[in-house]
Amino acid sequence: MIKISKIIFINILVFILSLILIEMIFGGWFSKDSFGAYFREHRMKRVNYSIKYDEEIYKYTYLRNYHGFKGEEIEPSQIEAVFIGGSTADERWKPEKFSIVELLNSKFKKDNLEFKIINSAIEGQSTTGYIANFKFWYKSIPNFKPKYFIFYTGINELLKQNYDTFDYSDGMAKLVAKNAKERRYDELKSKSFFYDSARKIKHKYYSRDKIHFMDLDKSIQNRKNNKSSSLELFNNKINSYVKFNSKFAINKLQESINDEKKFIKSYIKNIDILKSHVDDYSAKAIFINQVTAYGANVKRHLALNKALNDHCKKNNYICIDIASNFNGEFEFWYDEVHTTPLGSKKISEVIYPKLKKIVNR
Numbered sequence: 151m152i153k154i155s156k157i158i159f160i161n162i163l164v165f166i167l168s169l170i171l172i173e174m175i176f177g178g179w180f181s182k183d184s185f186g187a188y189f190r191e192h193r194m195k196r197v198n199y200s201i202k203y204d205e206e207i208y209k210y211t212y213l214r215n216y217h218g219f220k221g222e223e224i225e226p227s228q229i230e231a232v233f234i235g236g237s238t239a240d241e242r243w244k245p246e247k248f249s250i251v252e253l254l255n256s257k258f259k260k261d262n263l264e265f266k267i268i269n270s271a272i273e274g275q276s277t278t279g280y281i282a283n284f285k286f287w288y289k290s291i292p293n294f295k296p297k298y299f300i301f302y303t304g305i306n307e308l309l310k311q312n313y314d315t316f317d318y319s320d321g322m323a324k325l326v327a328k329n330a331k332e333r334r335y336d337e338l339k340s341k342s343f344f345y346d347s348a349r350k351i352k353h354k355y356y357s358r359d360k361i362h363f364m365d366l367d368k369s370i371q372n373r374k375n376n377k378s379s380s381l382e383l384f385n386n387k388i389n390s391y392v393k394f395n396s397k398f399a400i401n402k403l404q405e406s407i408n409d410e411k412k413f414i415k416s417y418i419k420n421i422d423i424l425k426s427h428v429d430d431y432s433a434k435a436i437f438i439n440q441v442t443a444y445g446a447n448v449k450r451h452l453a454l455n456k457a458l459n460d461h462c463k464k465n466n467y468i469c470i471d472i473a474s475n476f477n478g479e480f481e482f483w484y485d486e487v488h489t490t491p492l493g494s495k496k497i498s499e500v501i502y503p504k505l506k507k508i509v510n511r
Contacts, residue, residue: 192272204367231296236276270283305451307417418457418458421467441472443487444486
């Protein structure tokens, strides 16, 4: 009896030691490419969505691959351009074919240009989050050497309260857990070979039965009835779009700049940090400004877009200014900041010819 117990004990011990050895060899415990405690929430996602838009129902699956990019798996070495932004670039509340990135890709394909943009946008990210991407995410991706980093930026800056602080959880983005215990737990799971393998299998073969539904038609109607805004920035219930190059905007411009000096200084500082990170990759940084449903009616946005345009000209940064001459219509947004499929289509049509010129150089 003692002999049998001893054999069982030895077998269990060998089994445990074998598991530990496999973890040490194949896990990310000593790898510089391990994501560690960072970015765990944004990899290997497969979520079912359904939206109602223009009286039609669209069902689709939102995917983020092993390395955290939107869509199917792709070798990092094959990534030529990445699109960086918040929820207005992630666009999870619409089928991929209606997103700005995929509309741009379809235009490149139609023009027989072998150029594809990979979407790395994360909900909630501002320029602070983009900087965190370089610090915690991109550096851990093996053979990741894009030629272009495209920043679709501005809207989430408007929603920041403390623009001088570097909180890498950055709103909804949560690249880094604030709680130390959560960070250690995330790190254990991220570095574990067995946990990572289980997630790979789950990501490939399993999708939750739950379907996340949104009625975009209802959201648009709520906007018409002034019932949609939960954002303090838009609680004045403005219900019209004003062009950034309009006489109204020009008259308000200097006042807006004077009121937002600290905000502008912080934003431009982040733009310079991002440009420096891109230079480290020997790549090109492209900054694209944004528009909300109210355009230049939002004074802070007016000041921000002017500052970015001026800074780009002064420093020879590559910028695509879609805001100045954009003529926003009510149907382009289903809330104050997120575009409908029609809105994304119109924005992609403004971006594409300018982006095509840059790529063709």
